[in-house]
Amino acid sequence: MTGIDYSQKIPNNVNLSEDRALQRALEHWQPNYLNWWQSMGPDGSHGFDVYLRTATSVNPDGWAHFDHVKMPDYRWGIFLTPQDGQRKMHFGENKGKDVWQDAPGEYRANLRRIIVTQGDTEPASVEQQRHLGLTAPSLYDLRNLFQVNVEEGRHLWAMAYLLHRYFGRDGREEADALLQRNSGSEDSPRILGAFNEKTPDWLAFYMFTYFTDRDGKFQLSALTESCFDPLARTTRFMLTEEAHHMFVGESGVSRVVQRTAEMMNELKTDDPAVLRKAGVIDLPTIQRYLNFHFSVTIDLFGADESSNAATYYSAGLKGRYEESKRTDDHQLKNDTYRVLKVIDGQLREVEVPMLNALNEVLRDDFIKDSVGGVSRWNRVLEKHGIDFRLITPHKAFNRKIGSLSEIRVSPDGHLLTEEQWRVHQDEWLPTAEDRAFVASLMGRVAEPGKFANWIAPPVIGINRQPVDFEYVRFN
């Protein structure tokens, strides 16, 4: 079954109606989800018709169905890529055996933990972005924000389904808890640090969707390799949606950079004060935002050495990015990997067992991918004849997790004393003043085809619609 049955209360392609107990459990969860969406979802947006993309089948031909939809009517549901029936475990100690269609008893707790951690990030980003609708720089951007929001909501559904379907009472309780924790809450915050940070302005949103949703791409890719087949099939479909989020971030920052470059050429200046006065975001401020979001995001991959990561891999719960395309033995017992450590007062790479360094392997894959995108932003500057180049900071910069969290390192990788860090910190990370300035530029632009002064229009519209298309109707 590859189509999605929209006639059901909970749209799905998993034959939900054949499992009455599960259906009832999810129907019990659904009103709580809708309550959560009403109170924590996009602020003041409930009456809008938004030009949203909805999947009507998990095949390529049913993937992108566009129409104006009110967000509360968006058909959240459970969509898994079709089971291929031939999959074998392709890494870890059980390599060669059939993949699991159920959660094996000995791995239940770890699988549940992986799914809860992933699931917790999905509603968190909706919560972090809930006020941004009020300050969207265009209808095009507002629509993109809402598309990201509804898909994050659907990803939460996907994880809640796995918890309900495969983890019994514990799973149901964990699914309830996903709606009870809240981003930034003092009493019950979200599990991962980056998801408790604020996303107060649109530059932060673009940086978040570029870097943090790219973390999602790598985590989901590692989970698509999982030998727990329902998780692999769920995350594979989520990845297709995640791609749009990264697009919003990459093109968003690119358009901010473009607008600043245009203004720099127009005014023939690179003076941040003059540019700020002209209503665009100066490049050093963009660099500070980049430094912040990059460093906070790479913390999401966890400690550089982790026995949990080794256990997950050897058991077949979570693979590496592009596991099936790698040519080693997929067991890694005799392999090593180089991780950064401070030795004799210097940052040095040391070899550690690969199995314990798998978080670092994934982080390095992410960094390589992120650097590529930053070089594409620099091409915008090159095209405009501007010498400034954005750079990704050193891996050890501003870390809060792992062995690097105990040291201070500059963006170019020099070890610093606490005093040196304190003196220069404001050059490297966004200051309260930076944030206040960026916030001062935020104001809703709601006329089709019009864009705020600090951002360039996109090259092409969504689904080949014109840029001045009415992407959101306020009614």
Add this chain to the structure above:
Amino acid sequence: MSESTQIEVMKQHLIDPEICIRCNSCEEACPIDAITHDANNYVVKPDVCMACQACLPVCPTGAIDNWIRVLAQEPYPIDEQFEWMSLPVEKTLPENAVEIPTGGRREGEQEALAAASTPDGGVVGELKPGDELIEGQPATTAGSSVPPWSAAHPYVNLYTHKNVAEATVAGNYRISADNAESDIHHIVLDFESLPFPVLEGQSIAVFPPGLDARGRPYYARQYSIASPRDGERPGYNNLSLTVKRVTSDYDGNPVAGVCSSYLCDLRRGDKVRVIGPLGATFLMPNLDRANLLMICTGTGAAPMRAMTERCRRLTKRSEFQGRLMLFFGARTQHELPYFGPLMGLPKGFIDINLALSREPDHPKRHVQDLIVERASDVLTLLQDPNTHIYVCGLKGMEHGTLAAMKNIVEASGQSWQELSAGLREQGRMHFETY
């Protein structure tokens, strides 16, 4: 102009590195691994891509939808594409060059391509994603994502929404019995001098005239071609469709099908706007010793009729020695499209099995029941490496037919998993269900 001196150009499928965000969706979506990447770029392998466009809808940026005309012998290799920072500008091409379909031309296929091409090589229209234009496309994932190795090379997307073809209705005949509930029509479309080369198993999409409730033109609807490659009338540039008038929706509420009503009411001489041909995998083997195991319901009979008729014509010329076995499901005998002509075929040529679910005085039977009843013959066919399986009809058939074949194979002590994996990999098991 001889084949060897003809200058050929094709539209090469390329990804715009300036817009691509390297999200990997296209590589994931490509059914034949034609897309790959390095640290810098995502690229399309020109010798693998069949222009099936499965990658287009998943791309969040539109970067994937680029087609540049190049000399067919000199497409941009992937090593060069890896280095790009932006797309190259299209080179000036010889004016007398002939356009051939995008991608998929490999050694050994030259002959098959020639067999399927028009004398002047045909013209490739602008490629646009079919999903935006065509409603209710069949799902084909349960089976192979590649055609049989011997299949003739198909033309796809010669005509698109920007370049719509017009056909003339040469005939429209009701083929279900007068007292049957279903109103099924056999419709012949003539393309006159317009190049429209098709193969058995391909389909076309028809634009019904008029506007929908929101004032927009209707989407095109896809229909399998019911005639063989050399035409409904051999040697003429025409094809036929099998269309059932839709009178109720999925929930059973009365509704008049927009496109099926339009088609069933057509008169001879009427003009019809179509795009296509569509489909590059649900194709029959081009081999005189191939066996076809065909399973269908209702208007899913269309491609089976095309294939059967192709084989019948070849048999008449002693050019085909394979075996045909057909499982055909319908509610009653009166509702079987092509029942009369089908029964007229020689028993030694095709082994016909009818599964009637609502025939009075007969036990209710579905195609999967019949497949199990004929287990030993089906098993013999399944074990023959020259056998190809085709399933077309309602979505619900997929599960039942697969389960029936699995039962038969496993009852003989063999592994269905292994056998079916081989069938899929070798392009020998095809599903087209809706």
